[in-house]
Amino acid sequence: MRTENAGSSAPPPRAGQPGQTGHDLRHHGDAEVRDDGAALVDLAVNVRADTPPRWLREEIGASLSSLAAYPDGRAARVAVAARHGLPVERVLLTAGAAEAFVLLARALEAHRPVVVHPQFTEPEAALRDAGHTVDRVLLRARDGFRLDPAAVPEDADLVVIGNPTNPTSVLHPATVIARLARPGRTLVVDEAFMDAVPGEREALAGRTDLPGLVVLRSLTKTWGLAGLRIGYVLAAPDVIAGLARAQPLWPVSTPALAAAQACVAPRALAEAGHAAHRIAGDRAFLTAGLAEFTDRGLRVVEPATGPFVLARMPDAAGVRRRLRGLGYAVRRGDTFPGLSEEWVRIAVRDRATVGGFLRALSAALP
Structure with a gap:
């Protein structure tokens, strides 16, 4: 692991531009399937394909x-609190996890924020846009992108890490992440994909014993609600109150509040648990298929635990281009700090879709 500075006193770059970070932090998987209007099988976006279900x-x-009434989030907030066994004062509903990152960047007085990469790039983009100088801790492929808490600078007063991490699909042990918590530091753990992990093992959501812990959850991935924008923050009451003051009035729409309440109900939690086991099986099918290409230079980061896998391959840019010609879109990896053009992220899909993709990949690889 190594640490690098990614900040600057210059104005932040426009969205979609690499700027001074050397990476296009505002590039996301949806761009891979809408750039040229082609009808592509989407293995670039990490939203469960068969969602939202009819009942939702x-x-x-x-x-x-x-809709004529202003949104009232009280019932949804109580439901989320109950789902995690927390008092309601520890819950803030947000327009997706992305809004939560913006609120954290604006509301917290961080003097040395550190983002552990490779991971979702919006936290760093939000911090930079808020005028912060950001340090990066870069996890290495040769270490399996595993976290060593000692690599995080001791004077970091804000640390952001994903678990399981997008795009590496690495699930860090909760005990390891907990070693980053200490008085005077805010530890932000992005658990947007934790409900795709069977049993949500290694989750920190619901913990109140770790100083400065802030956990972010998203309901858009498992339930196919990216277009609705709904997520939430779990943190100490004073942190929640500070973030709420930074929010505009009525930040979460009435339909999104209805979705939040429905998605934390017992029926939904049971369905999400079944989906997590199905995703694990489909992911095993995908990684086994990718292993057939090791003689052609392809390597997968394992063990993978999220609804996606990260793969390294020769001429990845050319492979992505040829895959598009064959009707498949995967996520480029070089916009994530710590990754190069050799990397791609592949979303887990059903076995029929994966079978077609593997045949296309065989034709697209050098």
């Missing part, structure tokens, strides 16, 4: 008769 669409649809 009906819950959201029923809320539309209330």
Whole structure:
């Protein structure tokens, strides 16, 4: 692991531009499937393909008769708190996890923020946009992208890490991440994909014993609600109050509140648990298929635990281009700090879709 400075006193770059970070922090998987309007099989976006389910669409649809009234998030907030066994004062509902990163960047007085990479790039982009100078701790492929807490500078007063991490699909042990917590430091753990892990093992959501712990959750990935924007923050009451002051009025829409309440109900939690086991099986099928290409230079980061895998391959840019010609989109990896053009992220899909993709990959690889 190594640490590098990624900050500057210059104005932040426009969205979608690499700027001074050397990486396009505002590039996300959705760009891979909309750039040229081609009809592509989407293995670039990490949203579960068969969602939202019918019952959830009906819950959201029923809320539309209330659109004349301003959103009231009290019931949804209570439901989220109950789901994690927390008092309601420890919960803040947000328009997706992305809004939470913006609130944290604006509301917290961090003097040395550190982002552990490779990971979701919006936390660093939000910090930079808020005027912060950001340090990076870069995890290495030769270490399996595993975290060594000693690599994080001792004077870092804000640390951001994903678990399981996008794009590496690495699940860090909760005990290892907990070693980053200490008085005077805010530890932000992005658990947007934790509900795709069977049993949510290694989760920190619901913990109140770690000083400065802030956990972010998203409901958009497992439930296919990226277009609705719903997530939440779990933190100490004073942190939640500070973030709430930075929010605009009525930040979460009535349909999104209905979705939040529905997605933390017992029925939904049981369905998400079944989906996590199905994803694990489909992921094993994908990684086994990718292993057939090791003689052609392809390597997968294992063990993978998220609904996606990270792979390294020769001429990855050319492979992505040829895959597009064959009707498949995967996520480029070089926009993530710590990764080069050799990397791609591949979303887990059902076995029929993966089978077609593997045949296309065989034709696309050098």
